[in-house]
Amino acid sequence: MSGVRVLVGTRKGAFTLESDGKREKWDVNGPHFGGWEIYHLKGSPADPNRLYASQTSGWFGQLIQRSSDGGKTWEPVGNKFTYDGVPGTHQWYDGTPHPWEFKRVWHLEPSLTDPDTVYAGVEDAALFQTTDGGQNWQEQPGLRCHGSGSSWAPGAGGLGLHTIVLDPSNPKRMFIAISAAGTFRTDDGGVTWKPINQGLRSQHIPDPTAEVGHCVHRIAMHKSRPNTLFMQKHWDVMRTDDSGESWREVSGNLPTDFGFVVDVHAHEPETIYVVPIKSDSEHFPPDGKLRVYRSRSGGDEWEALTKGLPQQDCYVNVLRDAMAVDAMDSCGVYFGTTGGQVYASKDGGDNWSAIVRDLPAVLSVEVQTLK
Amino acid sequence: MIRVVLPWHLRNLARVDSEVTIAVSGQVTQRSVLDALEEAYPVLRGTIRDHDSAKRRPFLRFFACEEDLSHESPDAPLPDAVVQGKEPFLVVGAIAGG
Numbered sequence: 001m002s003g004v005r006v007l008v009g010t011r012k013g014a015f016t017l018e019s020d021g022k023r024e025k026w027d028v029n030g031p032h033f034g035g036w037e038i039y040h041l042k043g044s045p046a047d048p049n050r051l052y053a054s055q056t057s058g059w060f061g062q063l064i065q066r067s068s069d070g071g072k073t074w075e076p077v078g079n080k081f082t083y084d085g086v087p088g089t090h091q092w093y094d095g096t097p098h099p100w101e102f103k104r105v106w107h108l109e110p111s112l113t114d115p116d117t118v119y120a121g122v123e124d125a126a127l128f129q130t131t132d133g134g135q136n137w138q139e140q141p142g143l144r145c146h147g148s149g150s151s152w153a154p155g156a157g158g159l160g161l162h163t164i165v166l167d168p169s170n171p172k173r174m175f176i177a178i179s180a181a182g183t184f185r186t187d188d189g190g191v192t193w194k195p196i197n198q199g200l201r202s203q204h205i206p207d208p209t210a211e212v213g214h215c216v217h218r219i220a221m222h223k224s225r226p227n228t229l230f231m232q233k234h235w236d237v238m239r240t241d242d243s244g245e246s247w248r249e250v251s252g253n254l255p256t257d258f259g260f261v262v263d264v265h266a267h268e269p270e271t272i273y274v275v276p277i278k279s280d281s282e283h284f285p286p287d288g289k290l291r292v293y294r295s296r297s298g299g300d301e302w303e304a305l306t307k308g309l310p311q312q313d314c315y316v317n318v319l320r321d322a323m324a325v326d327a328m329d330s331c332g333v334y335f336g337t338t339g340g341q342v343y344a345s346k347d348g349g350d351n352w353s354a355i356v357r358d359l360p361a362v363l364s365v366e367v368q369t370l371k
Numbered sequence: 372m373i374r375v376v377l378p379w380h381l382r383n384l385a386r387v388d389s390e391v392t393i394a395v396s397g398q399v400t401q402r403s404v405l406d407a408l409e410e411a412y413p414v415l416r417g418t419i420r421d422h423d424s425a426k427r428r429p430f431l432r433f434f435a436c437e438e439d440l441s442h443e444s445p446d447a448p449l450p451d452a453v454v455q456g457k458e459p460f461l462v463v464g465a466i467a468g469g
Contacts, residue, residue, distance in 0.1 A: 035380060059430040059464045060380060060418040076384065076414045080422045 004326050005070065005368040006334055007051065008342055009038035012360035014053055016071040023332055023346040026355045032074060033065065040107050040321055040364040043070075047115040048368050052134060054105040054120070062104055064120075066134050077134035081105070081122055084141035090124060091153040100124045100144070107321060109164035113171075121161030125152060125178040127190065140190040143176065148195060148212045155179035155215050155234075162320055163219050167226045175229065175244065180215035183231070185244050196244030200233060217260045218320045222269035230272050230299070232262040232320075237274055239299050250299020255286050261323035265348060266331040270298040273325075273333060273349060275318040284315035292335070294349050308352030309343065316341070321364035328369060336362025373404055374459035378431075381419070381462065385412040390459060399454045401433055402445040419462055430465040 006017040013031030032038075033055045041053035049070045055063040062081065065074040081102045092098035103123040111117035116133040126144045128137040143149075143161075152159060160179055167173035172189045175196075182197040195212050205213045215234035222228065231238040231247065235258050238247040251257035256276045265271035272295050278286045285291060289312065292305040316337035326332035333349050336342045340359040345352045372392045377385065385391070393407045402425075409416045420427055425445070427433065432441045436450045436458050452458035 057380065058467070059378070059428065060384075061421075061428060062417065063384070063414075079417045082423055 003370040004328065004332060005043070005048075005370055006324075006342065006344075006355065007041045007043065007071070007364075007366040007368070008336055008359065008362055009041050009053070009321075009364035010336075010340070010360035010362050011037055014038040014041055014055075014071075015356075015359060017342065017355050021328060023326075023328070023344065028356050029071065031360075032071070036063075037104075038363065039104060040366075041065075042108050042110060042366045043368045044110040044115040044118075045112050046110070048370055050110070050115040050133075052108045052110060052118055054108055056104040062102070064105065064108075064134050064137075078130070078136050081120070081128055081137050082139070083126060083144070084139040087144070089150060090159060091151055093154065097150070100126070102126075103158065106160045106162045107164055109166060112166055112168055119164050119166075119174075121164050121176060123158045123160040124154075125159045125161040125181065127161060127164070127176060129190070142186070142191050143184060143193045146184070146193050146195070148181070151212060152178065152181040153213070163216070165219055165221050165229070167221075168223045169226045173226070173243075175219060175221070177216040177219050177231075179217065180234075181212050182214040183216050183219060183229075183244055196240075197247070198245065199240070199247030199249075200238065201236070201249075202234065204234070218262050220262045220264050220272070222264040225269045228269065228298075230262050230264060232259050232274055234258065234280060237262065237299060250295070252295070252300035252302055254293055254302050255291075255304075259318075260320040261318055261335060263323045263325055263333070265333075266325045266327040268296070268331075268348075271296050271348070272298065273323065274302075275323070275335065277317060283317045288313050288315060290314040290316065290337075292333070292345075292349055292352075305345070305349040305352070307350065308345075308354075319363055321366075322362050324365050324367040326367045326369045332367070334365050334367055336365045338362065372456050373399060373407070373453065374456055375404065375408055376459045376461045377415075378462060378464040380464070381415060384414055384418065387412070392456075399449050400446050401440065401443065401449065401460075404449065404460055405445075430467065432463045432465065434461040434463055435459070 008015040013034040015030035039054045044050040051067040053065040087100035089097035107121040109119040120128040127140045163177035165175040184193045200214045217232045227243045237251045259277045290309045293302040316339035323335040333345045338361040342355045
């Protein structure tokens with residue numbers, strides 16, 4: 001394998017960080033779309049030169065950018081996201097019905113096999129799809145029109161569909177997560193959806209074990225075990241081994257089980273990573289120490305990874321889409337902070353260093369392993 | 372020809388200089404100017420007006436001849452000076468921090 005490309009979305013533009021297989025020296029390219037919020041950018045697994053970016057602004061709305069040369073040049077494609085039919089209402093913060101309104105694209109998930117097919121998770125929560133490289137976007141209304149849709153309520157950051165996980169063994173199966181509705185699964189390519197939140201327990205909702213209403217922050221899968229998912233919920237780290245039919249808590253000895261990111265080692269499906277954050281009231285690491293926690297047992301037992309990370313006076317956050325891994329022989333782990341640092345470990349988390357320290361606040365990190 | 376001044380980000384997006392000049396057929400109104408602008412620069416669709424409702428985005432304003440026309444009807448005629456090309460139609464982004 002010849003190199004790694006890290007795709008970084010920030011509050012004020014997109015950056016690409018590139019290195020050869022040694023991952024010692026990095027070229028920092030950007031900002032692309034300077035001044036715009038880049039919630040997420042991601043490359044196609046089927047064509048690594050094909051990238052998609054969600055470019056958004058409070059002034060000018062939503063744009064989607066596409067690159068066909070690995071991020072060197074970009075072209076705007078379709079930006080019309082119209083809900084299917086009469087969108088109806090979801091629940092507002094005060095409990096009243098609120099019309100569904102498109103605000104932005106939180107997450108772009110390219111198809112595993114077709115560079116022109118991409119799924120988009122948006123706020124207010126819905127799933128859109130393009131099959132023509134982003135020129136046209138159609139909602140998959142089965143999700144939003146699930147019977148529970150009118151009861152979905154936004155988290156503090158909005159009613160965002162922020163996680164899309166494609167099952168590599170079954171093209172009809174997909175998992176998504178919404179703050180603050182929970183996790184859903186389709187087994188028929190998006191026509192119908194099922195809430196899969198049994199086992200989640202959230203004290204901040206009237207019925208802590210409700211079918212929907214959970215503030216799921218992120219879910220992750222190892223491609224070799226598509227029935228196993230790991231979840232960082234608002235509070236609690238969870239896992240399922242039956243495709244979401246039931247979840248159990250694996251927070252174990254974490255110093256706090258609040259956080260946003262969770263990811264899985266590229267070659268070890270029981271090795272997982274989280275970044276504990278002090279609480280939902282204080283979005284920074286406990287004790288001013290930035291620590292990644294690794295479990296080699298799929299949860300419950302965790303070890304702190306600190307070498308190369310600041311261990312005093314550190315009060316950054318790591319947002320839900322801001323961790324990723326590469327697939328080099330020695331798995332690389334990457335995450336970005338709201339302080340603008342992008343940290344990398346080329347040895348599975350044992351040692352860390354900052355690729356770049358002073359970017360705008362990082363919203364998302366994705367990694368491409370280039371052959 | 373109608374002169375239109377766009378905010379910096381939209382100039383970059385449309386890859387134009389400080390001012391664009393567009394032909395508008397029929398009555399010159401906010402709607403007809405913006406329709407012609409979007410026809411000439413499709414990338415601007417959805418960035419000034421909402422795709423579906425065609426309403427002005429909340430953080431943008433429309434100025435001309437030292438007047439704020441943002442709350443005028445989109446079908447109201449624009450000032451003669453704009454129609455005659457003596458004054459530009461300005462799309463202005465709200466000043467806001469962050």
